[in-house]
Amino acid sequence: MADRYFDQMGAHFARKIYAGPKGAVRLAVLTRDLGEWLPAICQSDQSLRVLDVGAGLGHMSEWLLRQGHRLTLADPSAEMIEAARERLDPLESAYPVTFLQQPLQTLPDRGETYDLVICHAVLEWLEDPAAAIKVLRQLCSAGGRVSLAFYNRDALVFKNLIKGQFRKLGKNQLAGSKRSLTPQQPLDPAVVASWVAQGGFTCEAKSGIRVFHDYMPAEFQAQLQPEQVVEQELLYSRHPAYRDLGRYLHWWLRPIS
DSSP states (O other), X not given: OOOOOOTTOHHHXXXXXXXXXXHHHHHHHHHHHHHHHGGGXXXXXXXXXXXXXXXXXXXXXXXXXXXXXXXXXXXXXXXXXXXXXXXXXXXXXXXXXXXXXOOGGXXXXXXOOEEXXXXXXXXXXXSOHHHHHHHXXXXXXXXXXXXXXXXXXXXXXXXXXXXXXXXXXXXXXXXXXXXXXXXXSOBOHHHHHHHHHHTTEEEEEXXXXXXXXXXXXXXXXXXXXXXXXXXXXXXXXXXXXXXXXXXXXXXXXXXXX
């Protein structure tokens, strides 16, 4: 398969991902994690050089910009870059934001490294995700970190198991439609862990994103307020029994010197 870009899908992307509890949970877990993990590489008054790969609509970059960091956003989609620019331009910042319409694979050509590299929901859309991990290592400074979030194949298998869709599992029919926002290449965490090790990283911390919401019947979801879902997702996102059932997994990677 070829790498997937999201031109002409900005409105659908915003509605599908961020207009409901799914997006709220995603942002809540990611920002909670980074709020706790970033002190390992910076003091409270320190500004980090941050690269947001596959930045999409710029939600994570907005949060990081509000923390006072120096942002470079990269996305191969012109529409996504423009949407992110519209989100970030009105914000006050001591540093100008850099916008790059480039895919991940070309970014090392700029010769820059970063204290923090954000790579959320990117690997599962790439033809060669293993190679992408090595590219992330090139972009990460020696004392920096990578915030990696990816679409979890184990969660998809579990959801099909509890729905009794054994034939679908037997045929390995787990890819999303080519026209949908469901990734076509769900990733096996054990395989990703091997790529991480081979790419020169060690994983220091983990969380699950949407560890129960996606398994709930729709009628139960409808009875809950988004803030209730977010509260419980945060509570159980690192519980060892539920963390690895997250629809997405969030890993905190340290480069091995």
